Amino acid sequence: MSYTLSEHESKRLLADAGLPVPEERLAADAAAAARAADALGYPVALKLCGRGIAHKTERGLVRLGLADPEAVRREAEDLLGLRRAGEESAQVLVGRMAGGSRELIAGLVRDPQFGPCVMLGLGGIFAEALGDVAFALAPLDPPDAEDLIGALQHAHLLDAFRGEPPVDRAALARLLVALGEVAAARPEIRSIDLNPLRIVDARPVVLDALVELEDGA
Amino acid sequence: MSDVLERLSPLFRPRGIVLAGVSSHPGKFGAVAFHNLLRFGFAGPIFPIKPDGAEVFGRPTLSEVSQVPDGAADLAFLCTPAKLNAGLLRACAAKGVRAAYVASGGYAEAGEDGRELERELVETAEELGVALAGPNGQGIVSTPVSMCAQIVAPYPPPGPLSMVSQSGNVGSSFMNYGCLTGVGYSKGISCGNAAQLEVAEFIEYYAEDPDTLATLVYLEGLEDGRRFAEVARAHALRKPLVVLRGGATRQGQRAASSHTGALASDDAVFDGVCRLAGAVRAASVEEAYEAAAAFATQPLPRGPRTLIVTAAGGWGVLTADACVRAGLELIELPDDLRRRIDGMVPSRWSGGNPIDLAGGETRDTIPEVLDLAAAHPEVDAVIYLGIGIQAAQANQFRSGPYYPDHGLDRIVDFHERQDGRYAQAASEASELHGKPVLVATDLALTDRDYGNSGPLGVQRSGRIVWPSGHRAVRTLSQMLRYSRWLSHRST
Known part of the structure; x- marks a missing residue:
């Protein structure tokens, strides 16, 4: 069996591997959440964050676009009240709202026949419904990563789009290469989801992440 | 000679063959294999083994x-019951045999006892240093030595393709297309249970084999996916590899607690493996064969700029749609080309791409237009539609009640000669200008019985005719993908 790291732990692991993760803070209570928001700048997003917590949107554990300390305190209090049995140690993750609109999904999976594979797809909430994804064996070199980007059916969405500049493909390729390197460096990792991978100012940023580890790792 | 060529040489180019399990009953595997080896004139001695020593055929x-002369055979082909084969392998090796093909069933496919026999067979082969193909396979074909060591048909004509298949019958289908179109095979093997030699080894062999210009692979499962990815890539860097995979839509038993895991179907991952390895994936036997036959007989397109030349409107319209959908670039007809054609035919021709001459062509128009199209620097590939329609009418004249009177004899000769010339012109333009020229007509299917001079002419030029514009477009887009992969990888 396996278990998942918290979003915050997942992101720290990915940041250490060189992936672009936004600055975020964990807060144990409402007052700490408001202090974190003050320090990061408004508006902010709050999420309940703890091991084994997945499907946050479905459970109503994400609060977006909070513009002042009062709203942050209120929503943080509410989120902490939604902890279930076994989630007592969960905290509130405070991050600044990110710009941009285009969302990708990237990930790592260990295929039973081919071993570690990196995935890239059109993402966010529509990822599985669209199914526009492509895979490459890990580790990948930069040309492999470029090829993976080009393999998306709708790769043209990465061009200039509705007033946003074209995606920095080299930055996206570096992210994919780094993700592939994680597979070799951390054999205990069973899978990784970066979803969404938001394009902010042309570059990919990991807005949410889930790292799944083998039990006993 | 490289290691793999050396090791598999007795399998594909044996000096002599020991054939065990020969029977006087023509329904038995051993009798069929013996018949097929004799029938196609294997270029070496055959030593049929039959316990009573009675004549067969x-x-x-x-x-x-033990009666086989020392060193006279280096391949054993076994159709004997599974429990005898390890012993036979030993006896054959003592006579100098270095490779074996085991056609017999009763191994891993037949349960636990069979699995044990298969383990014993592999251990024996490894101890003796014998390269072992099968068991439970259909056989081997190698046209350079006229070898049809198979327990079923077909035996394809010699040619530039080679194939390896995890299914005997799909392997037969690959080869049947060679029989149909004339673009034939150098070598083919059915892996059977692949107890020792697997698909990966044969891909490595074909990559090195100078007689193979393109390789076809049929796969269902892989023992070692990484090894496949490596040998496929090494092959694709040297020559094209076309892969047909069965079971691609089977849902894997995958723990999917992540989105990535849920999206990582066997098919999606395998697609990524092929894309990076430069292996061309096909969705059906005919698509795979047509791609491989094109790779082996036509130059690669350097880009997507496609020009369609058609004898009639509708085919051109449909094929133009297919080009656009496949991501090929249906170019604007270049001005200089338009002016040249303006000077050749009446003004009712299409004036654009597709070039539809609307029946305004005379004796030399089509050969000239094909040459101009392939020669043009803004054109990467040409699709030519409608060859054979004149010869088809000629056949109606010839077989009808009015022939040879009323001038029909002369027009029949003219039409048949013309379509033969068009076929030749398509191939000459392609070779002269180093660009693919794909010829498509459904007459390739319908007019086989009397040999329509259009499609038959294409076959005589050593190429295939696509049965529709859509299928030609599909092949062309696969050629383009491979060409791009290759140029991307070699820079």
Whole structure:
């Protein structure tokens, strides 16, 4: 069996591997959440964050676009009240709202026949419904990563789009290469989801992440 | 000689063959294999083994392997019951045999006892240093030595393709297309249970084999996916590899607690493996064969700029749609080309791409237009539609009640000669200008019985005719993908 790291732990692991993760803070209570928001700048997003917590949107554990300390305190209090049995140690993750609109999904999976594979797809909430994804064996070199980007059916969405500049493909390729390197460096990792991978100012940023580890790792 | 060529040489280019399990009953595997080896004139001695030494097909047999002259055979083809084969392998190796193909069933496919026999067979082969193909396979074909060591048909004409298949019958289908179109095979093998030699080894062999210009692979499962990815890539860097995979839509038993895991179907991952390895994936036997035959007989397109030349409107319209959908670039007809054609035919021609001459062509128009199209620097590939329609009418004249009177004899000769010339012109333009020229007509299917001079002419030029514009477009887009992969990888 396996278990998942918290979003915050997942992101720290990915940041250490060189992936672009936004600055975020964990807060144990409402007052700490408001202090974190003050320090990061408004508006902010709050999420309940703890091991084994997945499907946050479905459970109503994400609060977006909070513009002042009062709203942050209120929503943080509410989120902490939604902890279930076994989630007592969960905290509130405070991050600044990110710009941009285009969302990708990237990930790592260990295929039973081919071993570690990196995935890239059109993402966010529509990822599985669209199914526009492509895979490459890990580790990948930069040309492999470029090829993976080009393999998306709708790769043209990465061009200039509705007033946003074209995606920095080299930055996206570096992210994919780094993700592939994680597979070799951390054999205990069973899978990784970066979803969404938001394009902010042309570059990919990991807005949410889930790292799944083998039990006993 | 490289290691793999050396190791598999007795399998594909044996000096002589020991054939065990020969029977006087023509329904038995051993009799069929013996017949097929004789029938197609294997270029070496055959030593049929039959315990009673009785004649089969009027030929004497040997009652024991020990009677085979030392060093006269390097391949053993076994159709004997599974429990005898390890012993036979030993006896054959003592006579100098270095490779074996085991057609017999009763191994891993037949349960636990069979699995044990298969383990014993592999251990024996490894101890003896014998390269082992099968068991439970259909056989091997190698046209350079006229070898049809198979327990079923077909035996394809010699040609530039080679194939390896995890299914005997799909392997037959690959080869049947060679029989149909004339673009044939150098080598083919059915892996059977692949107890020792697997698909990966044969891909490595074909990559090195100078007689193979393109390789076809049929796969269902892989023991070692990484090894496949490596040998496929090494092959694709040297020559094209076309892969047909069965079971691609099977849902894997995958723990999917992540989105990535849920999206990582066997098919999606395998697609990524092929894309990076430069292996061309096909969705059906005919698509795979057509791609491989094109790779082996036509130059690669350097880009997507496609020009369609058609004898009639509708085919051109449909094929133009297919080009656009496949991501090929249906170019604007270049001005200089338009002016040249303006000077050749009446003004009712299309004036654009597709070039539809609307029946305004005379004796030399089509050969000239094909040459101009392939020669043009803004054109990467040409699709030519509608060859054979004149010859088809000629056949109606010839077989009808008015022939040869009323001038029909002269027009029949003219039409048939013309379509033959068009076929030749398509191939000459392609070779002269180093660009693919794909010829498509459904007459390739319908007019086989009397040999329509259009499609037959294409076959005589050593190429295939696509049965529709859509299928030609599909092949062209696969050629383009491979060409791009290759140029991307070699820079």
